[in-house]
Amino acid sequence: MIALLLRDLRLALRAGGGFGLGLAFFLLVAVLVPLGVGPEPATLARIAPGILWVGALLACLLSLDRIFALDHEDGSLDLLATAPIPLEGVVAVKAAAHWIVTGLPLTLVSPLLGLLMNLPPDGYPLLLASLAIGTPALSVIGTFGAALTVGLKRGGLLLSLLVLPLYVPTLVFGAEAVRRGAAGMDVATPFLLLGGITAGVAALLPFASAAAVRINLR
Amino acid sequence: MSIWEYANPKKFMETSSIALPWAAAGALLCLLVGLVWGFFFTPDDYKQGSTVKIIYLHVPSALMAINAWLMMLVASLIWLVRRHHVSALAAKAAGPVGLTFTLVALVTGAVWGQPMWGTWWAWDPRLTSFLILALFYLGYIALWQAIENPDTAADLTSVLCIVGSVFAVLSRYAVNFWNQGLHQGASLSLDKEENVADVFYFPLLVCIGGFVLLFLTLVLLRTRTEIRVRRVQALLARERMA
Amino acid sequence: MDLTVTDLACARGGVTVLERVNFRLAAGAALILRGPNGIGKTTLLRTVAGLQPAVAGDVSMAPESVAYAAHADGLKATLTVAENLAFWAAIYGTDEVSRAMERMNLAALADRQAQNLSAGQKRRLGLARLLVTGRPLWVLDEPTVSLDVASVALFGTVVREHLASGGSALMATHIDLGLAEAEVLDLTPCRARSPASAGPGTDDDPFAGVTA
Numbered sequence: 001m002i003a004l005l006l007r008d009l010r011l012a013l014r015a016g017g018g019f020g021l022g023l024a025f026f027l028l029v030a031v032l033v034p035l036g037v038g039p040e041p042a043t044l045a046r047i048a049p050g051i052l053w054v055g056a057l058l059a060c061l062l063s064l065d066r067i068f069a070l071d072h073e074d075g076s077l078d079l080l081a082t083a084p085i086p087l088e089g090v091v092a093v094k095a096a097a098h099w100i101v102t103g104l105p106l107t108l109v110s111p112l113l114g115l116l117m118n119l120p121p122d123g124y125p126l127l128l129a130s131l132a133i134g135t136p137a138l139s140v141i142g143t144f145g146a147a148l149t150v151g152l153k154r155g156g157l158l159l160s161l162l163v164l165p166l167y168v169p170t171l172v173f174g175a176e177a178v179r180r181g182a183a184g185m186d187v188a189t190p191f192l193l194l195g196g197i198t199a200g201v202a203a204l205l206p207f208a209s210a211a212a213v214r215i216n217l218r
Numbered sequence: 219m220s221i222w223e224y225a226n227p228k229k230f231m232e233t234s235s236i237a238l239p240w241a242a243a244g245a246l247l248c249l250l251v252g253l254v255w256g257f258f259f260t261p262d263d264y265k266q267g268s269t270v271k272i273i274y275l276h277v278p279s280a281l282m283a284i285n286a287w288l289m290m291l292v293a294s295l296i297w298l299v300r301r302h303h304v305s306a307l308a309a310k311a312a313g314p315v316g317l318t319f320t321l322v323a324l325v326t327g328a329v330w331g332q333p334m335w336g337t338w339w340a341w342d343p344r345l346t347s348f349l350i351l352a353l354f355y356l357g358y359i360a361l362w363q364a365i366e367n368p369d370t371a372a373d374l375t376s377v378l379c380i381v382g383s384v385f386a387v388l389s390r391y392a393v394n395f396w397n398q399g400l401h402q403g404a405s406l407s408l409d410k411e412e413n414v415a416d417v418f419y420f421p422l423l424v425c426i427g428g429f430v431l432l433f434l435t436l437v438l439l440r441t442r443t444e445i446r447v448r449r450v451q452a453l454l455a456r457e458r459m460a
Numbered sequence: 461m462d463l464t465v466t467d468l469a470c471a472r473g474g475v476t477v478l479e480r481v482n483f484r485l486a487a488g489a490a491l492i493l494r495g496p497n498g499i500g501k502t503t504l505l506r507t508v509a510g511l512q513p514a515v516a517g518d519v520s521m522a523p524e525s526v527a528y529a530a531h532a533d534g535l536k537a538t539l540t541v542a543e544n545l546a547f548w549a550a551i552y553g554t555d556e557v558s559r560a561m562e563r564m565n566l567a568a569l570a571d572r573q574a575q576n577l578s579a580g581q582k583r584r585l586g587l588a589r590l591l592v593t594g595r596p597l598w599v600l601d602e603p604t605v606s607l608d609v610a611s612v613a614l615f616g617t618v619v620r621e622h623l624a625s626g627g628s629a630l631m632a633t634h635i636d637l638g639l640a641e642a643e644v645l646d647l648t649p650c651r652a653r654s655p656a657s658a659g660p661g662t663d664d665d666p667f668a669g670v671t672a
Contacts, residue, residue: 003550007536007543014538075532079589082509082528083551144381148361148374158357158364162378165353166385172392193395197388208381215373218512228669303666367474449667455475 001089004080008097011070022059022102023109029055030113041118048117049127049178055113056106056131057138057167063102064142065159067094068150068213077150081217087210095136095143095206103135119182126181130194134174137198141166144205147212169197225302227445234438241435248428256421263418272330274422278429280323283351286316286433290358291383294376304441306372307448309379310362311440315433317355324348343393350389354382368448462486463508463525463597463628468517469652470500470507476515476652477503483645487596490619490629490639495647501632502531502601504647508630509599527595529603533586537575541566541585544574549592560591563618565611579606587615590622598622600631613638 033051034044071077080090110131111124119127145163149155177190223229256274263270293309296302327345328338339345361378365371462484469479477500485491493501506512508519509528535544545557561567564584574582583606590598598619604612616637619629623641 003547007539007547010543011536011538071534073532074534074536075530076534076536078506078511078530078532079528079534079548080551081511082526083548084524084553085551148378149364151370152364155364158360161353161360162357165350165357165389166382168350169385169388169392172389172396176396190395193392205381208377212374212377215370215377218370227667231670369474445667445670449670452667455473 001085001093004085004090004093005097008094009100012097012101022062023105025062026055026059026106026109026113029058030116034117044118045120045182048114048119049123049182050175051117052110052113052119052127053131053134053171053175053178056103056110056135057171059106060102060135060138060142061160061163063098064146064163065149065156067098067143067146069146069155072150077213078217081214087213088206091143091147091209091213092140092202092206095140095202095209098143099136099139103131103139107131107135122184123178123182126178126187130174130177130191133191133198134170134194137170137194137201138167140198140201140205141170144209144212147209147216150213151216170194173197222300222302225296225300225304227304227449230304231442231445234442238435238438238442241431241438245428245431245435248424248431252421252424252428256418256425260417260421266334269330269333270418272326273418274425276323276326276330277422278426279319279326280348281426282429282433283316283320283323283348285430286312286319287351287354287379287383287386289437290316290379294379297372298376298380303372303448304445306376307444308437308441309376310372311437311444312433313355313359313362315436315440317352317359319429319433320348320352320355324352341397343390343397346393346397347390350393351386354386358382368451463519463521463630465508466518466520468504468507468519469515470503470512471515472500472503478647478650479516479652481517481647481650485597485628485630487626487628488623490623490631490642492639492642492644493630493632493647494634494644499647499651501647505599505601505630505632506530521597525595525597526599527590527593527597528599528601529586529590530601531605533582534589535574535582535585538573540571540573541577542570544585545588545592548589552593552595554592554594556592556594560588563591563621564588565614580608580611583607584611584615587618591618596627598627598629598631600629600633602633603631604633604635604637 029051033047033055037043037047068077071080081087083090107128110127114124114127142163145159145166148162149159152158173190173194177187177194180190181187224233253274257271260271262268290309290312293305293312297306297309324345327348331340331345332338358375358378361375362371365374464484465481467479468481469476470481471477481504483491493504495501503512505528507514509526510519511528536547539547541561542557545560549555549557549560558567561570564587566581566584566588569577569581574585577585583603587603590600603615607615612635616639619637619639622629623639629642
């Protein structure tokens, strides 16, 4: 399974595009929003947590269809399904690779974008922490959506429609943690809930995703 | 006789053709009685005036919007465990009906909210949850539409329905956590003091009965259609192969 | 343990295409599936490989014994020949990469990216993957597509060596690999009967009998 993770990471690096695209999109959101809502620092500071979380979520969404589509096209998914590693493991590794390629870089550059959005100083560690805890859930849930649509030719839009409602709890708790923190309120509860969602989906959703892949390969 | 006998398509078609007119007539009768009673023979609310009367559409449709999803969940589980095709098609049939009830609940809610709260829409937890529920329905219906092979579609939508149910509950709690709302409490809970008065309560019950029967009628009708479509498709596939 | 297929029926796109397929494949033997296009050779191979469930009947073999090679080779364009093979070797936990490259005449191409290979070379790489799996039962779907005469002969030799070392091979192919000892199974008689000729009671459509 480590071999699969390394292969996916190596492919992401070599293919180009896939790696930087999400980041570029995230940056664009942070640039476009102030242009759209106006430059008042107070307004930007108030909406920064939400905008950055929504931006990270959409950036994550961009690359979801690549999780299985390439492997499905070239036949590797068939071969992986007959390989001696369980499909649940394959799916979990794919989600992990997706997080390392998108979620992790998004988390790491988020303070920089917080700067652009005039995020209050207290918000930075919370933004970093909430994205670090929350984005793995985005990748795991997204992998489930990708598994459902793996055989479809124009699955991209459908994938977004399927995945976005599933992202609601993660988004709410993630953005809420930063928002409360920036307002000087207690953040333990949203963080615990966010962590609970990530742990829960990471433990359970790979089984549903693997079932969906198996159904799609028939 | 086992209940599973009704899962046989032929048996289902026979039984449903008998049940369908009764369900339809019952729905019509209950809705007529309930709505006429509610609209014309109940007093105006001392606070809300005559606007309260939209409750006879709003509450039953909201109730059925959730119950339709529950029915889809049960039908999906039955399909995954017992592979009864009728069950999968009943789930498919319930999707658009549930979406319609959700939209009716949202629209009637907006119409009611405008005079009461002074706004058509507020990001109240209940309203927001219903909007999210509508998105879940849309995704479910879109997945059915997108997949050609009917058994694959049934399998995948069932998996989505189960996972979606968990996330729908999570979303409900998340949204509650996120905003305390304007919406009044439950209208019908049995232990609360804020229950609606009896004079509104009984016509409301009749209306709910009417909506349940209406749901049953629509789902039976749509399931029968889906079964016929599947039979036709199977025959066409055979013709192409022969 | 041998591969035994009993009364197997398999479906493509929800329609049963093959039924009453019976054969037995012992260690050291090869079986070639024949039949017109569209009869369901690929479907049968996928069913044996465990990628799709059988409609009826039974496939029995030792667990984890199948190495499946489909039309698509499962190659990653941006990985080199050696990296592609090393990945599958790691997945299957074997250490056969350099030997596999040698036997499929790929050693000179080891550091070339798969996207820069010709169609025939890609195919050879796809088949070399079988060697790094270390699995006894090869399930091959048209393995010789885009191979030249020399490569077909080379692959024939590889299959023969595999059989000699106790392996077995089930393949759908129209080209003679030079496997004189291979048995041939014609699937034409196994074509699923149309319901009109099959008579009442044999309809596998779950909605049969629905009239109005």
